[in-house]
Amino acid sequence: MRIGVIGTGRIGTIHANTLSRHREVGSLILTDADHGRAQELALRLGETAAPGVDEIFRWGVDAVVITTATSAHAELIGRAARSGLPVFCEKPIALDLAGTLQAIAEVENAGTILQMGFQRRFDAGYAGAREAVRSGRLGRLHTVRALTSDESAPPAAWLPVSGGIYRDALIHDFDCLRWVTGREVADVYAAGSDAGPAMFREAGDVDTAAAVLTLDDGTLATATATRLNGAGYDVRMELAGELDQIVVGLDDRTPIASTEPTGPPAADKPWTGFLERFEPAYTAELNAFVDVVRGGRVNPCDGREALQALRIAEACEVSRRERRAVRLAEIPAALGSE
Secondary structure, eight states, X not given: OEEEEEOOSHHHHHHHHHHHHOTTOOEEEEEOSSHHXXXXXXXXXXXXXXXXXXXXXXXXXXXXXEOSOGGGHHHHHHHHHHTTOOEEEEXXXXXXXXXXXXXXXXXXXXXXXXXXXXXXXXXXXXXXXXXXXXXXXXXXXXXXXXXEEOSSOOXXXXXXXXXXXXXXXXXXXXXXHHHHHOOOEEEEEEEEEOOSOHHHHHTTOOSEEEEEEEETTSOEEEEEEXXXXXXXXXXXXXEEXXXXXXXXXXXXXXXXXXXXXXXXXXXXXXXOOHHHHTXXXXXXXXXXHHHHHTTSXXXXXXXXXXXXXXXXXXXXHHHHHHTSOEEGGGXXXXXXXX
């Protein structure tokens, strides 16, 4: 199998390393807007660097992995679909619903594969939570609490193109909320604070956000995020039911300290970021993509799944901006819908 990797930044480099070691992958063609960066990675891995995206499609590949800037995702997904190629793409498909829906339509019209990069679905903790809920271990689920906290702020220049904290960070929590519980979000009420560094206000974004989400069976969920968690990178999900309560992401590297005299000690080496925390999950999702391309498994996260997470993020943005509860039914789920 020959795979084209478009984008050799942090995530692209991780995925290229995974694919280069995979026994079912014979070779890679790498390309990047920074051609020197692609060449350097190709040399290190013993793979081939292409001058640009055109060569990826012209030289011939069996599948494409897209890890470029988000602004290029939808166009590249469409191009791959028209070429009949399976695609793995980092989230999101696009920063807007129209671009997302158009790309999904192209994939579905072509009858090709689009697997989205929501790596938490491949994390052992989240998988364990899903099993606990689905097995009935918790009884009737009544409360879910999710959080994503970055250790330090991203570069100021990145904020205007990030899509904002709901579309960039909390979209993972929204996806896992659906995936773990098996329920849909019915409505949201969201708020945000830009009281931190001025660069967030200047970008029209917030540094800290929170949302209350009601699921379609009445379960209540909260989701919070911040870009300024100095203690370390913290990602957790707590699920409480009538019979039991569990937590994802609580281990000896969770950056939280107890004030109780007999509480657990603070982490000696807290997580520093998502690449470190979810390293095994990133490997697992690419291995899954190879299996999907070979016909060995069903697509674990297609474009429609990504669309649902984006719709929740969009509803949160509307709620924050208009200071009101927003029903998911207000957010378009198809081209031409109101």
